[in-house]
Amino acid sequence: MSEQKCLSCQGELEYAGGNMYARCKSCNSMFMNMNNVLTPYPVDEATRPMIEQALGFAPSASAVVKPVAPKSCMICSTDFEVVEKDDSVFTRCPRCGALSQVQGAGGLVPINVTPPGGGWNPKFQAMFEKELGFTYKERKMPIGIPE
Ligand SMILES: [Zn+2]
Ligand SMILES: [Zn+2]
Known part of the structure; x- marks a missing residue:
């Protein structure tokens, strides 16, 4: 040919x-x-x-539609931090801590991080978020409570 x-x-x-x-x-x-x-x-x-x-x-x-992150948090209206890892996009709210994976254009799927032993573990949460590409930041308050 x-x-x-x-x-x-x-x-x-x-x-x-x-x-x-x-x-x-x-x-x-x-x-x-x-x-x-x-x-x-x-x-x-x-x-x-x-x-x-x-x-x-x-x-x-x-042809794969790149996920488009919404600009701000639905819970507390704070501007999200956004990171991209491989083909995934993640958002973190710097105020209430809401952590999500972006799905499609503006859709968010919450990521609930369960540390070994359960409960609230700021170190584990911060490490998990760092793995996704966020800056390491230990929260004082559990996820969902604005600080
Ligand atoms: Zn061509
Ligand atoms: Zn928030």
């Missing part, structure tokens, strides 16, 4: 579906490959991962 390049950016292509479909490794443009002629195959970003999988491609990383 002759060397083909992305029609949009001249990037390298990868193929699926018995070379029937091509995707650019650089810009993710999709093409139909008929008799070595590339025809652009526009896909909607919302359905892209499903289409890519249906055609035999691994879903492109850029």
Whole structure:
């Protein structure tokens, strides 16, 4: 097969579906490959991962919706501290201590840290948060109580 390049950016292509479909490794443009002629195959970003999988491609990383952290705490309206770790985004409220993982655009899933033996353990909490990427900070008050 002759060397083909992305029609949009001249990037390298990868193929699926018995070379029937091509995707650019650089810009993710999709093409139909008929008799070595590339025809652009526009896909909607919302359905892209499903289409890519249906055609035999691994879903492109850029299709993953990056979590978007809300700006401030719902409990006490204080601006969040935000850290990113791998593909995850975490928020910590500097006032009430609410610790959450961001899901999608603005969704928060609370993270309840249970220390060995249970109860409230500021050192364990601070260490856990440091592992996520926050600055080490021992709270005086348990999570949920503004300090
Ligand atoms: Zn391209
Ligand atoms: Zn708060």
